[in-house]
């Protein structure tokens with residue numbers, strides 16, 4: 001008795017010891033120190049340029065026929081006059097209507113080109129919400145060193161910062177070894193099917209295979225993860241796919257005064273409940289693991305214990321992460337029932353009840369795999385599963401976070417922002433990279449500007465803004481990204 005108690009105690013002590021040692025060792029990876037770089041800029045002028053860009057209402061409406069060509073033409077003309085060095089020194093072409101592509105020829109033709117891209121179309125302001133804006137959404141006002149308006153973050157700031165960075169380098173006489181393309185999309189908010197898709201097709205027809213591309217994505221996140229002090233530069237190396245399925249319940253129909261025990265709506269409700277109760281299997285593996293491994297090393301001791309000891313707490317960590325919307329989206333293909341339809345009248349039994357369920361595909365899952373899983377959960381003689389529309393896309397490939405492109409971006413970020421956490425991430429929304437990824441060995445999705453919890457409502461919402469300083473820092477970072485990305489040593 002005593003001996004077995006002692007044995008248990010001994011095991012506990014050993015486990016505790018292991019847990020503590022592993023936690024103590026779960027500290028940030030040593031990165032070679034990189035000196036900060038100072039780049040003198042006219043911050044006020046750059047801010048004025050973004051303010052002017054915001055004033056041109058290049059809105060992408062849900063219905064593409066609503067597009068106002070004059071605004072897009074005006075923006076293109078404005079770029080040409082505002083950035084004469086770019087127009088003079090690079091070859092400009094137009095694609096898919098209003099998407100601008102600039103080619104800055106490198107000195108060494110043998111090197112595969114790179115692409116920097118952003119989009120200048122913006123989502124509409126929801127009618128009736130204009131008065132919720134502290135400053136009108138298309139006035140482009142600069143107040144207390146903050147630029148206000150639709151597109152200030154998503155994504156005119158990236159377009160302007162890239163043009164400013166290129167202009168600065170051109171004025172300084174910089175000559176890239178490697179060719180660099182800049183593409184400024186006009187329909188990203190509608191899927192980029194005209195702009196980015198045409199650019200990708202054009203590059204392919206020219207025989208261009210990019211070493212890597214950099215598009216909008218995550219940001220330098222400030223205070224988004226509890227207990228993590230430094231800025232987190234989350235360079236997205238993949239984006240999730242999307243699949244919509246219709247779950248269809250059928251029943252004979254008839255008058256509602258003589259209903260069966262359960263109508264088609266009841267059967268459908270059961271099916272949706274089953275889907276909610278059975279999330280698509282996921283887990284802390286692959287890219288998700290890589291990301292949380294880097295970030296968790298910066299967490300307080302109490303949280304680090306769990307991430308450092310997944311041999312013991314793996315299930316607990318996954319459960320905790322899955323309980324949050326962000327963590328769940330990182331760990332698995334998500335399930336979201338979004339649309340419902342059934343009978344057309346209160347006293348008519350439905351013949352069909354239909355729920356549309358949107359799945360955002362994790363890189364580990366395929367469209368076919370998810371369809372099979374859903375069928376295995378819900379299908380019976382009353383339920384049918386069918387694809388909602390032809391529009392589905394798998395998740396992107398996962399780009400290499402050990403590649404030269406990733407390293408060039410990482411180095412530039414550290415040179416401008418100093419001590420930050422740089423980690424590969426997964427983009428839950430879509431971007432134009434779904435098109436560019438077809439002509440690039442690696443695709444990265446990252447905007448080198450700081451975003452905090454306050455800024456989140458600005459994306460597609462109200463009071464979108466960026467500070468004059470943040471815009472300038474983004475310009476500096478793009479400057480370094482172009483330098484490191486196009487110099488001959490970057491392979």
Ligand SMILES: [Zn+2]
Pocket residue numbers: 119154155188216
């Ligand atoms: Zn965007």
